[in-house]
Amino acid sequence: MALSRQELIDHEHALKDAVSEFLTFSSYSLFFPRTGEDPFEAGARAEPEFRKEDGELFLPLVLRGELLGYFVARGVRLAAPKVAPRYVMALASAALERIVLEKRVITDPLTGLSNREFFLSELTRSIEQVQDCLHTGACSAKPLNMELPSFSGTFGVIFIDLDNFRRVCERYGYLIGDDIVGEVGRMIRMVCPKHVTASRFANDKFAVLLPDAKPKACFQLAEVIRAGIAKLSFVDEITQDIIRISASVGYVNYPQAMEGPQFRREPAEQARVLLQKARRAVSTAKDLGRDRIFAFADILQKGGKVVEMLPMGRMAVSLGANVGARVGQRFLVSSPKSGGLATAQLTEDERLSGRYPTVYKGEAVLIEVQEEMAFAELLHVSDPSLSVSAGDRLRLVAEHESIFEPADEDGPRKDQENGIFAYRDFVAHVEKDRQSRERFGLTLVRMLDELGDQPGSFQSFMDSMARKLTGLARSLFGEETVAGRYGLGGLILYQPGISEQDLREKVLELEALASRQLDMEIAVGGAAYPYLNFRRTDMMDNCRKALEHAVLLPKPCVAVFDSVSLNLSADRHFTDGDIYGAVEEYKLSLLADEKNLLSRNSLGICYAQLGRLAEARKEFETVLAHDKTDAMALYNLGWANHRLGKFKEARTAYEKCLKHDPAHIFSMIRLGNLAERDEDLEAAEQWYSKAGEVPGGDRLVLRSLARVHLGRGDQQQCREYLHLALNANHNDDHAMHMLATMYLDMGEDPQVAEVLARQCAALRPDKDDYWETLVRSLLEQGKDEEAQKVRGRAS
Template identity: 40%
Template sequence: MEKNQNQITLDKNDLIQFEPVLQKFLREIFLFTSHSLYFPQAIPNQVKGNEQLKPILEKDRLLLPLVFKNNFLGLFVARDVDPAQIKSLLPYLVTMTSLCLDKLYLYKTSITDPLTALFNHNFLQKTIEDEIELILANITLGPNSSLDASLNGYSATFGIILIDLDRFHVINDNFGYEFGDKVLRRIGEELKKLCPEKSVLARIEGDTFALFYPHSSPRKCIKLAKKLKTNISNLIFSYPLSDEQVSVCASFGIVNFPEDIFGPQFQKTATELTHILVEKAKRTLDAAKRNGGNQVYSFGQILSQGGLVLKTLPLGRLILNLSKYVDAREGQRFLVWSQKTGSVEAELNKPGNHYPLIPKGEIAIIEVQDEVSIAEILFLNDPARSVEPGDRLTLIEDGDIVDQGGLGTAKNTKKDLLTGLYSFRDFLATWNRVKESESLMSMALVRIDELKKGKSGIQGEKLVQELSLIARKIFPEKTLGGRYSLNCLIFYLPNVDRKHALDLALEITTQAQAKFGLNLGIGLASYPFLNFSPSHLLDNCRKALDHALFLDPPKVACFDSISLNISADRLFAHGDIYQAMEEYKLSLAADENNNLARNSLGICYARLGHLGLAKQLFQEIISCEPENLMARYNYACACLKLDELVEAEKSFLQCLQLDPEHSFSLFRLGQIEENKGHLGKAWEYYQKAQQTKDGRGLAPRHLARLAHKKGEQEKAREYLHQALVYNPKDAYALNLLARIYLESGDDPEVAETLARQSVSLKPDIASFWEVLAQSLQAQGKTEQARKARSRMTV
């Protein structure tokens, strides 16, 4: 039997990676205020004992040798210790330290997959949860949003790539599990070799791996996944008993945060969001496998091109493979394509295809469940071409108008006997025929939170029937009503203005709550409004309903400036900054006093490099809200980036007048003084920032930089270790620590590890690549050093 080559050990890199855990264990033995790790190339003479290495106490500093299984790993340097306490512990410190390293080894074992020596499922979950907790407050634009994301070191985005080997059971069945384990170990090694520094690669079960990829966009995740897919496909395994050559391929499912989180999901806890993301990644992986395997699928592709008809039902109903975990929503519409057609895009792009493919028709989702959704056929282009199981779906984006030729000619529209309402199809058909005849109109989406029993004891369709009766009594006689979905009704109100529609909606919520204990959400939209046409009513109504669901009861919202803000924030979170800007501009057109939108628009302009426009918007907010701290801070940052240093400094000081503990202003003032060469004043600002709640974890990096400039290397090292305990992904702290290791003549291998992590997090900073090149050169890796330097000019 082949020996498992992936034995779990403890080395220098583990001390760096698990430094916060080691610090916690040692703090249980003795007290210290700061610490650093030291990796000399040779064991220092002062810690050499007769038979074993010994700790050294120098006034209030303790040098603690770290030895695991007779291997010297490095020194833990603790500062501000209590000499009396340490002297009493000196005879036992070696044993206690050894026990701490044993605990660290057990901790590593508990988070490591024993077969591949990769991380396990539990560690991956905890990593994702911790990252979400750190960035959750920074992902949504709003009154406290800042264009300055450079201080905290977080990009507020990451990806999860789920990797599953296709038909791997065939290898186990044909060649045995021992050979299958060998293949898994080799693939784990290949994946680890290709994954970026600071990513977390785990084997979560069987032949399924997962990669947590920090600071990554959907595009970067797709690029990496395709590279991994190619390398896995190129691996060849030889079965020793018969010399058979075996290869494998894999499917990839990608989900990104925050791009793939929708609306109310942002209100979930970090733990709940972690489960949502992992489940979405699994659904994405399933879609890749269903579409033939050996595919790379991102989450957004499931709705746009991964939908399938699973089953047809009577009365034009369908069961789809789409569910709530892929963000399917009631009312979403899809074009249906024949199962005999492959990829629609591929067919359209084939040479010789001069005529567009014709879809079978259009469908709309009416109910979303945990595993599937139910849809109804809106129309068919050719009644002879029926929808069949296996037919593929293409999402119709919000705002696109339903084909009026397909619906407008329907003559056999009928109302449901139970509720007196049209089906969604017949509602749209009727609305398309009548909407152009009115110059004033409104629309309402009335959604029941749940179809469970109300306080009256009735439930399900009976609740919908009662709600329909309430609405029909309150809305005007000429109101057109329909079933938008199983728990949502849609109403078209001709000749009803915005105010009247709002009053009617509030009355419906009051009566529904009083009679049946129903919790409703109602989204309203009216025409005319801005430059929208009647055809935009339905899309605007959906946005108003999203707005309403954020409110406390009564959850009623009429499409307005705030609705546009919420929609724009969602677009911004999904990375569609240009479309988000259009929504913010519309929001300001609807309400010129909406400084929430003005602040967010300014941030968008700044992200695109239009700092002058951004500065002007922030200045407009300040002129009407002089005490708006974030607008003033954003204004100061824009001035700083425009090199208007006097105005920037003045504005940061004004921020401190509004809030003396505004840590980010303290940091920026410190950097201004540092750039002037006034290190003493800069030190004062950074120390003040360290005393604030928000600045406690961020200040050590800046203090370390000043200490390094002053030549106080040991102090700089201690501050950097504090910074990395707070944020292990602080690229600037990692890079400076690597430089200090090189300058001090310490182990260049450790410097290389730190430098690789920094360039992985910030590959665009040329000086980071130079430090990596120097660490490689120090080890005689000339060719690798040359390649690192070549990246400086890319």
């Protein structure tokens, strides 16, 4: 197991620390031998060289006979200049052996990829970074500038599982299986960028961690991996059979795929939850035919299937709460062949191909959701001759997207004993009745109590509670109230003619009565029509959002769809990276309540993300007109003015923010940035040091402190801070670029600068200055033709 130049650069700081234990020096750098020389021949004759007049010591870095490069120490004084260099060289080789040992511990020997344990540790570390980013407000939909560590607050995990691999091993032997796994690993290592952590997770399964990756980037790399595996072929030496393989690939993004309670788990536990979601995406890809890619986020939308048909038009489906399924969601049911490839052979030389037409058999609604699966009822059937069967596919649709007509009035039937509709029949009744109503309300009730020591079964207990709740609801809302089951532990109510204000008052009474008379804890979410510009068909979705809002509240857990509900929904869009969707919902939230300062702040942040800084500043100023002490708005106003070039106004806003929130890290860092701009390096260092003393601020100021020391001409201390910044985040492209520039400006080895610049450009291909630094490093090595190609690619 050897060390590459990239790995040697990655461990430059560790190597420096090891050498500094035996040797005192003022500065150092790496130097690589020119290409074309045999590294083993060079290693055999490598000798350290001490230039006493310059105080420089050139230490050959020899590992197991191979010359990797040179460690150049400056400002060196040796008491025994003829003997000491050899001993220091031997100690440096021992330090390289230690680095190799560390590499061996985290590497899978068959593939050369990272092993499972290292992958899990890196995944846990990434989750911790995102959590810090979310807690401090440092994340953004896109990198904003070079002053703060650029981190988008998201990353992706790709999981790869070879198809039918056990069958291949059983037929051709497990040695062939090892060859296949090894070659797949080498292919994955070849196509993955340097900043990606790729691992052999288990047997024929692989996992890839993509820092700062949105779903599009995950899909693109997943497709490169899938296509690369499909191109591989192997020959069995005994039978001469040509063996071809394929892989099913799934991917998931953090934090988009996580839900409320999951965020409260420890990062290591969240890492395992995230991997389970990625594997669930792989399972869906295999269900759909293998050799394909599927996103966890798409499972609910188009990855469900009918598992089993049950009596009375009911069915078990493959969607559960773990993929976001909720009671009341509606799905179109189609043939598994719909949209699939169809081919027909006419003659030896002619083949027809096409795709099966989409055949929708009906529409189903979820009536009970469990963790791994759910149960649904058929709402509509397209043709009695097209019966729904196991294996049929499900596609999520909104209520207003239904392609089926509402059921006839005579269709819905309710339980004679309690007058409660089954959910399917409730929907059929309400769909028609609401068309003639100028106003109406919908209310979702979720029972929070569990069976505990109650006698009888859970089913009978919940049935009893539903009957009692329905009685209370009708006593409050009137006898026109229509009740339907909403899963085993829930109830849905339709209140024709009710106003929003009455609905708001009565749902609070319902919660209080349930607690007082039935000793039952419930969460209640309601929605009233008309409300803003929402359609009648939007009310069910609004009602669900209100229930999700209610569940987040302390007792009483009651919410009627309003500005806050819209704010929470907009926050989900923002977390998913849908800035435009978030903007629309924040606007609706403010239309409902112009004094919702949280929505206005968030809208301003969205405008800033979109580059609309003047509009963003206006929103923050509006917030401060209502509340001059709002620290978030003060910082955001300072940030907007900072980016607009209004530095005096920016400084005033940051200082006011610190007055109301003395521990606001980012205001301190921004004030340090402004001090740097004014060339007041002492003030800048004071601000950065102060920010570093705040919990969570130490890793954020390292690059800024490096910049301050560079401005003072202290390259050695600057390099120390840059290495610390890369230890805190080994994908910090700005720190890498500063190091690369330093190597070039200080006249040191341009090969080191080239390696660093290539990694920067791979992390951020949109940054022109990274490509220019790469071009410069190539030109200084005389690689004019390659530099020209790089310049052409950058442009």
